[in-house]
Amino acid sequence: MYWEDVEIGTRRALGSYTFTEEEIVRFARKYDPQPFHIDRQAAERSHFGGIIASGWHTAAIWMKLAIADRSRPGNSSPLLRAGVSPGYEDLRWLKPVRPGMTLTYSSQVVGKTELKSRRDVAIVLTRNEAHDADGALVFVFTGKGLVQRRPG
Amino acid sequence: MPLLYFEDFTIGRSFDCGTSPVTRDEVMEFAREFDPQPHHLDEEAAKRSILGGLAASGWHTCAMTMRMFAGGVLSLADAQGGIGSPEGRWMKPVRPGDVLSMQAEVIAARPAHSKPFGFVTFACKVSSQKEQVALILMTPIMGRRP
Numbered sequence: 001m002y003w004e005d006v007e008i009g010t011r012r013a014l015g016s017y018t019f020t021e022e023e024i025v026r027f028a029r030k031y032d033p034q035p036f037h038i039d040r041q042a043a044e045r046s047h048f049g050g051i052i053a054s055g056w057h058t059a060a061i062w063m064k065l066a067i068a069d070r071s072r073p074g075n076s077s078p079l080l081r082a083g084v085s086p087g088y089e090d091l092r093w094l095k096p097v098r099p100g101m102t103l104t105y106s107s108q109v110v111g112k113t114e115l116k117s118r119r120d121v122a123i124v125l126t127r128n129e130a131h132d133a134d135g136a137l138v139f140v141f142t143g144k145g146l147v148q149r150r151p152g
Numbered sequence: 153m154p155l156l157y158f159e160d161f162t163i164g165r166s167f168d169c170g171t172s173p174v175t176r177d178e179v180m181e182f183a184r185e186f187d188p189q190p191h192h193l194d195e196e197a198a199k200r201s202i203l204g205g206l207a208a209s210g211w212h213t214c215a216m217t218m219r220m221f222a223g224g225v226l227s228l229a230d231a232q233g234g235i236g237s238p239e240g241r242w243m244k245p246v247r248p249g250d251v252l253s254m255q256a257e258v259i260a261a262r263p264a265h266s267k268p269f270g271f272v273t274f275a276c277k278v279s280s281q282k283e284q285v286a287l288i289l290m291t292p293i294m295g296r297r298p
Contacts, residue, residue, distance in 0.1 A: 031215035032222055034231065047232060055234055056215045060186040063211050067188055084191070084202050085210055085242060092236035121202070141237075146202070 002150040003112065003122045011108040012075075014065040019053050021099035027057040053097040058139045062128055065105050084146045086123070091141035095132065103130040103138055110142070121146045156229040157297040158270035161258045169224025169254040169276070172216045174208060176248035182212040207245035210286075213252075214240060217276050217288045220254040225274065230295030232269060241287040250280040256290070269295050 028037030032054035035042035043051045069075060097103065111125035124147050130139040183192030187209035190197030198206040208216075214237070225231075246252065256274040263270040272294050278286040 027215075030219070032218045034222055034226060036233070052233075054215075054218065055236075056211065056218050059214065060182075060211045063209070064186045087210070087239065087241040088237075089239050090236070091238070091240065093234060096233070 003124065003147040004150045006109055006112060006124050006147065008109050008111060011106060012069060014062070014069045014105040014107055016102050016104045017061045017065060018102040019057070019061075019097055019099060021051055024051060024053045024057060024097075024099055027060070028054045032056060048096055051099055055093040055139075058093065058097050058103070058130065059091065059141070061103070062105050062130065062139070062141075066107060066128075069107075086144050086146065088144060089142045093139055095136060095138045097138060102133055105130045107143070120149055120151075122149055123147070156294075158230075158261065158263065158272065158294040159297050160229075161261050161272040161294060163258050163261060166255055166257040167224050167274075169220040169256050172220055172252045172254075174216070174246055174248055174250040174252060176206070179206065179208045179212065179248050182215070183209050187211060203245045205245070206248060208247075210240070210242040213242060213246050213278065213286050214288055216246075216252060217254060217278055217286065218290075220252070220278075221256055221274070221276055221290055224254065225256050226292060229292075232293040232295055234290060234292045235271060236291050238273060238289045238291060239287070240289070242285075243287065244280070244283060244285040246280070246285050250285075252278055252280060252285070254278050259289070263296065264293075269293050 025038050036046040036048050036052055037054050040051055107126045107128045109124060110127045113123045115122055124145045126143040128141055128143050132138050180193055191201040191203045192209050195206050254276055256276045259275045260273040271291050273289055273291045276288045276290055277284055
């Protein structure tokens, strides 16, 4: 499947992920060592009332599930041919992610743009979301993926 | 006591956020757990890819940016979490062996309506020894001066 074949509106369920306190603390110690991510007592005193995940951990799990989805048999996702991205827009952390919470992630194609600089690849825009068990939106961003164009 | 409050983050104020060395082990460890694509894990496959060699996951670059941001800004401030990252640009591949450095400049600040905090947006310019490699905007919540 090439960029030309990508249909705007196509949506994929990427699966669910349960965050453990051990993983939340391990990620944050390395990359986001703020007290409410790594220290249970300090987190309880904070306005969050307990440990919460680094927002970048929530984002990294999106990537993990998206890669797992691309390698599922029968998936003809255009992003199979992508893998490299120039960036993202409007990434928002709307609710805290706490230990034991399960988030369900999805990705929907919302736009396609050509590049002035090259003909072999073009951009697919996706709206990526994570919802909690009650269906509330917790995390969202617009992703940009480079996808191969049909040769010729 | 926190040193810096919402009021201290005036537009144009810039913070030097130190450095972060990029090791091959860490690039591969992050990629194995979160972004297992050949161009982050396999030297030969990476050479054949559009990146032309092994490169860190963009999300790893964001995480390293966060580490520098936490050290250079948030740990000096009454920081109460983040609401998002309005934009991220992965401009150049981040390679094992690079030493990243980061400047965080205040580009927007708005107080929350009738709340004791405000939202400050920083443009985090991430550079290697050679060139700028990423631009990551960050919007933390900062407590107002009591």
